[in-house]
Amino acid sequence: MLKIRNIRTYYGNIQALKGITLDIAEGEIITLIGANGAGKSTTLMSICGVARPRYGEIFFRGTPIHEMSTEKIVALGICQVPEGRRIFPNLTVMENLEMGAFLRRDGHGIKNDLDHVFDLFPILAQRRSQAGGTLSGGEQQMLAISRALMARPKLLLLDEPSLGLAPLIIQQIFEIIKKINAESKTTIFLVEQNANLALKVAHRGYVMENGLITMSDSAINLLGNEEVKKAYLGL
Amino acid sequence: MDYFLELFLGGLTRGSIYALIALGYTMVYGIIELINFAHGEIYMIGAFTALIAASVLNIMGFGPVTILILAMVLAIVYSCAYGVTMEKIAYKPLRHSTRLAPLISAIGMSIFFQNYVLLAQTSDFLPFPSLLPELEILEPYAYIIRSSEVFIILTTFGVMVLLTLLIKFTRIGKAMRATAQDRTMAMLVGVDVNRVISMTFIIGSSMAAIGGVLIASHIGQINFYIGFIAGIKAFTAAVLGGIGSIPGAVLGSLVLGWTESFATGYISSDYEDVFAFGFLVLILIFRPAGLLGKATTQKV
Structure with missing residues (x-):
């Protein structure tokens, strides 16, 4: 459904994304985990055309969207719940x-x-x-x-929905996220720092570090991965 | 008492005109955080357009009411064209540069428009026909209020009501409020921000044009410099009320109009500006964000 091909996004002279490639299939919940400042939000803003990738391509159902205006991208069915x-x-x-x-x-x-x-x-x-x-x-x-x-939306982008919320509320929100995906077949791209939570609802996950994707696997495998455990799950 | 009433209504008239201009300042500031210093010139261009249109229509033999309506419509159309073009040429290319760049560009546009009208027309004061009809019912009260003042106050009130309805209930109005509060988020729900900005300039320019035609007809003469003076006063009113706030611009304009009117009437006309700006300084000391302005806090 969404294909991101080697995008590089800059803020002035600072390179925030150093060549991101990822794929999201119809109906999936995909999560992108990583530390603060890894470039997760920039990835979402690049998809929506708010931050423009200087190089690389993004396709939504085959249509190139990396040069489209934000309102046209939204009209195609990509909606974001931004950070904050x-x-x-x-x-x-x-x-x-x-x-x-x-x-x-x-x-x-x-x-x-x-x-x-x-x-x-x-x-x-x-x-x-x-x-x-x-x-x-x-x-x-x-x-x-x-x-x-x-x-x-056909593709819903969620940026840190758990940020600053009480555990009970977080649980409620994540239940709803699963429900949205299951009931209306909305594809979901979930960006989270709370890796444990995100990997439990997602089908597949990507791990991001310093503007690069360093790992990608099924959510279950990532949950069991020693490196992920050490770096993001606090185990 | 009559004298007080006369000053009160005179201040209300002045305040109405300031409000029509100040709204353009405050709305543009609300959307793109720019003080559009050339906004006063749009008002002046509106007045000149109406003067030219009225002269031509008069020669063509139209009646006074037709002339008033047509001249007003043409003034609005021309002012909007100038306002929107100005945004596209002078501000849009600078949208992602430093904050100071579009501000300097605005001052440049102001000087450009003044000299453009100076060269294309004249540096002299030109007599402006009194387009607003005389109301006979008001004749016994002529020492308190003139017909043109009634028209100015009523028209302004009507424009304010229309503007409020537009901003509160229409699709573009909601888009404007959303863009003013969070431009990126507005883009993310599909608002075409460029269209919203153009629309803001169209609304602001229209109101300035209406103000220009009304006041020119009331005072009876115009020149290329009237926009600068009125612009500075309206800008003061917008800051007084809290720049970015629409009710603030109206309140600030009325307060400024009354301050000037009463200072002129009871003290001396020499001190009109002293009181106006002295009052501004006082307000800004005690309420730095203006009368209705909010010190912006953001909850994340």
Whole structure:
């Protein structure tokens, strides 16, 4: 579904990605794990065209997207829940969700999807007319995921959904991630520092270090890998 | 009491015009964090367009109401064309450079537009026809308020209502608010940020043009320099209210209009600017972000 071929992305003169190649197949949950500053978020931003790779190619269902504008990439069905959630703080919960469906014109479908996300996260229904910035961290994460779902994504990119949340909330969020993948066959690309958690929900995983992919294997194998255990699982 | 009322309404009129211009400053700042110093010139170009249009239409024998409407529409169209083109030429290429670069470019555009009109038209004051109709009902109160002032206040109020509806309820309005709050995130939900920026310039330029035509018709003369003075005052009003805040720009404009009007009426017209800017300094000492501006905090 998504093919990334040897992309290199720079911030000014600093090279953040030093040639990343990875593949995501339809219906998979793929995780990308790695330490802070390894280039995980940059990889996601490169897919969405916010950070432009200077070299390399990205294909989504065969279409080259590495030179497309962000709104066109989003229109193809790639949605990101960015690091730090980035809720529009002064828009209400409802307006945040409407912004998620910004490119859609099917009023009826939007309404159905609204009911669907309120089903997934009933707390959002209670807070619908509250400003997004007044929600708690966990609620903001729920809103961020819901906002992305409102676009009916084919590929959902999640950047550190567990960051700064209480263990119970994290568990809830990861249950939902599995559910989204299982029920609506949405392909998920999950970037996480919490490797243990990520590898337990993912089918396959990639390990990233200093702008390079250093390992790729099935999630089970990575969980059992001695190096991964030492470096990322704290065992 | 009559004198107070006269000053009050005079201040309201001034404040209305400032508001029409200040909104352009504050909205552009909200979206691209640029003080568009050439915004006052857009207002001046609106007034000149209306003057030329009114003269031609007058020769062609149109009635006063038709002239007013057509001149207003043409002023808006021309101002928008100048505003959008200015953004594309002078600001867009500098979007990813240092913050100072587009600011200097804006000052350059301001000087360019002034000299362009100076050369294309004249450096003299030109008489501007009074396009706004006289209301007979107001005749007994002529010592308090003029018809043109009523038109300015009512038109401004109408424009504010339309703007509020646009920003609150339309698709582009929501996109504008989202872009102002987090541009990258707006892109990630599919907002075409370039379109939002163009739209912001179109709205700002339209309001400036309306202000230009109204005030020129009220005062009765224009020259190439009016945009600079009005621009500085409107910018002051926007900062006073809290730059980036739409209600702030309106409130700041009204406060500035009344300050000037009362200072002129009760003290001396020589001190009009002293009071206006003195007041600005006071506000900024006690509320550095302006009356309605928020000191930005971000929760991550």
